[in-house]
Amino acid sequence: MILIGIDPHKSSHTAVAIDPAGHQTGQHRFAVNAGTFRRLMRWCEQWPERRFAIEGARGLGRTLAQQLAAAGENVVDVPSTLSARARLLATGGDRKTDAADALHVAQVALFRHDLRPVEPEDQTTILRLLTERHDDLVHERTRVLNRLHAILRDLLPGGAPTGLSADKAAAAMKTIRPVTATDACRRDIARDLLADLRRLDRQVKENEAEMRDALAATRTTLTTLPGLGTVLAAKVLGHVGDVSRFPTEHHFASYTGSAPLDASSGNNVRHRLNTGGNRALNSVLHIIAVCQIRDSGRGQEYYLRKIAEGKTPTEARRALKRRLSNVVYRIMKRDLRNQLAQAA
Incomplete structure (x- = not known):
């Protein structure tokens, strides 16, 4: 069984093949483009029995890892912390090249049998994407709401009401009568922030609706x-x-x-x-x-x-x-x- 370690980067992927004894049997650097996967598989044809180890299969190596998994290849994810330790043990320092990194990735996979296998993306990947999007929307909504609250504090006697929402902000803004040009500017900014808040509220609801549909497809009973x-x-x-x-x-x-x-x-x-x-x-x-x-x-x-x-x-x-x-x-x-x- 030949083990092929891959060090992925944005512009190139470096692959190193080792035998069961850990000796290097091949090395190749692939430019990242539409034909990368095809060229990699053509290069690997010389080893019918093979296994792949990719550093950061959930990061820079995600696309290649998913292509290999979809093709039925045996792929494992090697955390960068493990490959870094292997490099330190091998060189005694922090000297590194792409080829050396790929070799260390393969060596880690050779001796570690508890690495996470790469599976084709499924419904759980969709759920993770939706929850990450939900977190981004909620954080942005909180930022806009805090900024709107600060603007209304300077426009309304006693400040904006607690538990501020888009409807409460709209009702409070109806009573604003700017006296100075500065207050008129604050009112205009408040209107823009209110529009942003309504848009984010709508996007959060749409995101949660998509999430409910995706969750129902998994038939989970976690809820x-x-x-x-x-x-x-x-x-x-x-x-x-x-x-x-x-x-x-x-x-x-x-x-x-x-x-x-x-x-x-x-x-x-x-x-x-x-x-x-x-x-x-x-x-x-x-x-x-x-x-x-x-x-x-x-x-x-x-x-x-x-x-x-x-x-x-x-x-x-x-x-x-x-x-x-x-x-x-x-x-x-x-x-x-x-x-x-x-x-x-």
Whole structure:
């Protein structure tokens, strides 16, 4: 089995082939254009039994990785942190070339058997794109709303009302009677900001409607979990993808950053907060935990039980997040089993 490591860039992809012993058997640099994939496959025909390893298959190497996966090739994603460590071990420094990087990518894939396989994009990719777009729209709406609030503060006695919305802002602006040219300029800017706010409100609603349709196509039951609505469920599916890549709920909790890290040394057994993992999923678990703590139910009961055991509110919330990670994992595994059973 020949392993082909690829170091992708915007203008070129460098490929290096190694044998099972790690010895280089071939090298080629491909210019990135419409014919890159075709030329790569023609070059690889000399090795019928082959496997590909691409650095950053979710970044610069996404297009090539998806083309290979769609063609039925065996492709794995090599994180740049691993290839950088391999380069440091090989050279003892930070000296690098594209060919050397591709070689180190292949070497990492040769010895690491837990790398994430690249799968063809599916409905979960659409969900991730929609949730990322939703986040961008919400952030932009917040920025516009804050700017509009600041402008109205200078135009209205006592400032703009709290909980400002497009309708409230429009009603308040009807009472504005500019006295100076400066106030007239502020009013014109406020009108532009109000138009931007209405446009963003409309785009957020359209985005959420698309998200609901895409979520329904997955036939997920995640939304049955209290505190987990359409947007959060779409974010979970979009970031997790194929849940079967996590062998246990403990691996899933480590990925979400909800599992504490073992920092024991000698006879001292202790754990510390995990600040790594997928922070988007960690944020989802945090929101679910806050909602369940607020409302009566099993989540609130678990939280209060931890408080009674002497934990601080922060520690009790983290414990609930760890428990919720297990629940989300089990729901996704159950949905996957049901879908496989229906397809059989």
